[in-house]
Amino acid sequence: MIIDCHGHYTTAPKALQAFRARQLEAFKAKTAAPHKDELVISDDDIRTTLAENQVRLQRERGTDVTLFSPGAGKMAHHEGDAKVSQQWAEVSNDLIYRATQIFPNSFVGVCQLPQSPGVPPANCIAELERCMTQLGFVGCNLNPDPSGGYWTDPPLTDRHWYPLYEKLVELDVPAMVHVASSCNPCFHGTGAHYLAADTTAFMQLLLSDLFKDFPTLKFIIPHGGGAVPYHWGRYRGLAQDLKRPPLPELLLDNVFFDTCVYHDPGVELLTKVIPVKNVLFGSEMIGAVKGIDPQTGHRFDDTKRYIDNVSWLSDEDRRKIYFENALNVYPRLSGALARMKS
Numbered sequence: 001m002i003i004d005c006h007g008h009y010t011t012a013p014k015a016l017q018a019f020r021a022r023q024l025e026a027f028k029a030k031t032a033a034p035h036k037d038e039l040v041i042s043d044d045d046i047r048t049t050l051a052e053n054q055v056r057l058q059r060e061r062g063t064d065v066t067l068f069s070p071g072a073g074k075m076a077h078h079e080g081d082a083k084v085s086q087q088w089a090e091v092s093n094d095l096i097y098r099a100t101q102i103f104p105n106s107f108v109g110v111c112q113l114p115q116s117p118g119v120p121p122a123n124c125i126a127e128l129e130r131c132m133t134q135l136g137f138v139g140c141n142l143n144p145d146p147s148g149g150y151w152t153d154p155p156l157t158d159r160h161w162y163p164l165y166e167k168l169v170e171l172d173v174p175a176m177v178h179v180a181s182s183c184n185p186c187f188h189g190t191g192a193h194y195l196a197a198d199t200t201a202f203m204q205l206l207l208s209d210l211f212k213d214f215p216t217l218k219f220i221i222p223h224g225g226g227a228v229p230y231h232w233g234r235y236r237g238l239a240q241d242l243k244r245p246p247l248p249e250l251l252l253d254n255v256f257f258d259t260c261v262y263h264d265p266g267v268e269l270l271t272k273v274i275p276v277k278n279v280l281f282g283s284e285m286i287g288a289v290k291g292i293d294p295q296t297g298h299r300f301d302d303t304k305r306y307i308d309n310v311s312w313l314s315d316e317d318r319r320k321i322y323f324e325n326a327l328n329v330y331p332r333l334s335g336a337l338a339r340m341k342s
Contacts, residue, residue, distance in 0.1 A: 002304065003326040003333070004058075006176070006222055006258045006282030007066035007107070009096060011053040013045040016095060020074070023088065027080045036091055046095070046102050055106050057285050061304050065337070067330070068096055069110035069141050072287075073189055075180035078148030082116040082123060089114035089127050097135045108336045109137035110176070115146040117153060122163035132171050136339070138332040140168075142175035142219075144201050149184030149193055156201055157208035165214050172331040174218035174256075177201045190288035198226030202255070206239055206247070211254045218254055218329050220280060223288075224261035229273045248275070256329055258282030259303045259321070262289055267306035276317045280325050281307065 019039040026033045054066065070092035077085055089112045100107045111131035113124040131137040142164075145151050154160040156177070168175060182193035198221050211217060221228070228235060236247050244250060257274055260282045261267050271279060282303065289300040298305060307313065307321060327333055 002063040002322040004063050004066040004283050005280040005326050006284045007068045008071045010071050010286050011049045013041045013049055015041050024079055027084050061302055066107055067110045068107040070112040072178050073181040075112050077115045077143055077146035077180055078183050082119045085116045086114040093131050105340050110139040111137050115143050117147040121161050125167045138330045140175050141178040143179050144177055145179050149182040149187045155204040157204050157210045165217055169216055174329050176220040195226040198223050202228045220256045222258050224270050225257040229270045232273045252278050256280055260284045262300040264306050264309055268310055271310050276320050279321050281322045
């Protein structure tokens with residue numbers, strides 16, 4: 001089985017974004033928000049938007065199961081307020097749940113959290129619990145910058161985040177550290193803000209003793225870890241200069257990277273620098289980069305090809321990247337896969 005740890009419902013029916021527009025218009029006008037029941041999406045709408053897109057590509061590319069979450073950029077936690085984010089998270093997560101029910105052998109849910117700038121992360125706990133205990137989800141997306149590019153909240157290592165981490169540990173749930181859209185014109189969303197956030201989160205972790213307080217907490221840093229693998233020597237050197245423990249000892253029991261890098265040299269570097277046990281297969285298909293690479297004739301986000309092309313990976317290495325590592329990082333995933341078989 002090949003498990004894709006990084007998928008978003010980027011092809012969601014247009015009614016979802018129309019609802020979001022009405023929600024934000026109501027917030028700006030200080031009128032009543034639309035009720036969740038006003039969002040009407042049929043099972044056929046979900047079936048069509050997925051069968052012709054993500055499910056078709058799974059079959060074409062030889063992958064099996066995708067850990068599936070709402071569109072990352074569209075989380076837009078900087079829009080509205082905590083109440084708006086709460087409703088938007090519930091609506092978005094409910095849609096993911098329906099997708100997992102319509103395609104139960106293709107998708108496992110990962111939730112959006114109702115974050116909002118300046119609002120304590122503990123505000124997310126109820127929705128996290130609902131998604132894990134009632135909807136059968138296995139992970140969450142954690143935005144390290146709910147302000148959308150202005151970084152107004154404390155670092156991920158600050159005690160500001162601890163109540164949420166305590167619940168993640170209690171529920172045995174990992175978090176993918178994934179920002180949403182950028183409202184700062186200095187940072188293109190997927191080309192700069194995403195990758196800068198991945199790199200920033202890693203450096204925050206390097207500077208802290210977070211995992212002494214939470215030894216079983218797990219983070220997945222997406223998009224190949226941003227600049228981290230490319231500058232691994234820099235981070236090893238910084239850790240040494242700052243009298244921090246060596247990187248493998250400091251972070252690599254708790255921090256993992258996906259393969260959303262989109263070219264052969266990048267995946268070769270990732271798998272040469274980062275231990276295989278810390279690499280999870282991911283594609284973020286129909287996401288940030290949708291086009292065809294003119295140099296190869298294949299789509300940039302067909303990331304399985306890159307893993308298959310790395311000559312020094314053994315069959316056992318590939319099994320870990322494609323399957324075993326995801327089971328280790330997402331403890332609830334084994335149960336979800338067992339439910340598929342039943």
